[in-house]
Amino acid sequence: MQESQRDTIEHWMRRSTRLAIKKLARNDCQWADSRDSHQNGFYVPRSLMDQSFFPPTTQRLDKPHIWETALPTLWIASGETRRSRLVRYTNKGRETHFTGVPKEEFASLNPASLLLAGMLVEPQSGATYWFVVVDSLTDDAEWLETLYNIGADFEADIFDVADPAAQEANNTLALQHELEAAIASGTLDEFIRSAAVMPHPAAMAHSAQEEWKRRTGVATLDPYQLAEPGDAIMQISRDVEFELFKKLELRHRAAQVIQLLGTDGPGGLAGAVVRGFAQLNAIFLSASQVRKSRAGRSFEHHIAAMLSEGNIHFLPQAVRGSTRPDFVLPTLDRVLAATGINDEAMILSAKTTLRERWKQVSLEQVNCAFFLATVDDRVSADAIDAMAAQDIVLVVPESLKLSNDTVYKPKTNVITFNDFFRHEIRQRRSSLIRSA
Template identity: 55%
Template structure:
């Protein structure tokens, strides 16, 4: 949802908006009830009331759809529970579907998913939502976390190894997930191949931030999920089959180990993403012939990137603009406050591909003299809080202005 789709519930003034705008592409499908002109004196207004079910509380609402054909292509969805839309994190989602069997008079159900919740992460994984996702229609029967061919191949390999008594050998072959450096490199090469590029030089990319977001949040994550599926599926099969008991007994007895396996999977996903993001930024800096030192230890702190080098940073005779610190975090939450301690008499930049940063957090960063560096599409997005914030710049601006040719001490051409 855009910020306008939810901040109205926080008491902020946004005209007469008291609901969500539905894009034309969704309005023109048969998901919603058909619109019709009810008031002949206003032929430009098409609308329809309909009953909606909100499963979070079991509430049934009389909602309304209205399209002002003389104002734009979007449709206004009103009569929604205001309390569900209050204090939402940016880039939160409205999820809805149709019911096979009506609930009262309702044939449609809806719920709001806060983007900072665990449910949002599950939703993104199940529906395989890309970094540039805005809206879409999905048929549940077509939803899959991996391709049918890949699943069938894994099923066949595991079945054959069980029959042949070589499951241990198969498990050994997938016992280690690829290191983040390997996955990062594979993702970068796949992106280069897709776009016919030879380098990730940020001065040769139109939108270097969007490129990094695509590589880290889409391409690399898909590569990781493929490897993770093979690794975790083999481990689960081992737990269930190693005692040579019936399925129910194996699951019950093996539950603690199964639980630990899935917990490990969740934790590994989160820790992997941060390190890979740093490696992608490092590739931009290297391919752009920009002088930098990575993870340089200074005063008990370890900034992700020091430009141009640690020696310059520590030089007490240098000017403020002779060095800068660039930190990298895929998601911020409260962790950006760690960055505020890294003050070295130079500019402090924080790169992220997180679209969920609140306006209050951005304001606090500005107070701490932290400049947020975000992908170009997120800076102008209606779903984020970045658009009009002075201390939020794009990767394009960062490389062109803050590191560019007018700052020759950063470049090693």
């Protein structure tokens, strides 16, 4: 596991005017794991070139089909400076290659890792750009995704605010105005009361579903009326709900801190901070833990909504000995009486992110088909093969199955939510659908 680079990244971000972030596709980094590959570098999407983040390329006189420019780059993980090169072969299309990069930075990465590039205010060691690769399974990746509101369908973008503190201020500006208004109007106590309790996960999930319907104009979560039900679940859970949750959580934590620091006592604000340090630490620790645990529970609520609106027989959280499968279809008794993977009964487990936690689901298995749903785009090929060895079928959003950022496309034990609902349930197990 890659060690945290957050302090180093923040240092260089503060010395930059603009920041580019790219989600690395498999062809951006798999060359680094191959002895036979002649590639050295990654592809620069048109969106980054069109926004003039990198300098323009110029046509070579000796080879007119090649447009290129050389630029020194600083790789902050190792501190080395490289003579890199932007090159475009017009006879191969408009895609630009970025070469002359440290191979070790791109080796052994998990799918959907991130590449950061900063445009420096002042050149360092002759370089005007710095780079760093952030593995997708690290807390650094989660921090960047939260800071820059990187959604499920993100590929690459330019951010004009590089300083993380300034970006955080942008993200919280609306709350600041709300607090200033509450203080000015003498309604701070009312604000604290309104933000004192976070909504129940089921209520939060329902709000996110309704907000997604409002934004998309889609009136139902019936999976048989959606062309890409998995993409819908991914958008609701990873984008819409997380956006709502961050706003509510920020109000909630702000109210807790204001209430704590506003306590009368000796030493004013400074005294309140010192006396309340342990409580402040607990507040922020709790924030991190709650954020991660709520994501998994919300994912289950969204799947349950689709099962319900699809009129599918299911039972959530059925207790079976020491295990509690997320969903059994149709009932626990039928699952326990199943005679093999072709039986109409099945188990569906749900995990927003897998990492090594997918191994837990093997404890839930019985003598029927077993499906594991996720919206995680970071699952490795080795993990998928290990699941196949245990007859676990991975269910993923439609766009992730086809994406070049993941390793799902060639894997036969990876299916889409569309396949799951239409083929595995409606075609192969039609008895699981309630009659009209």
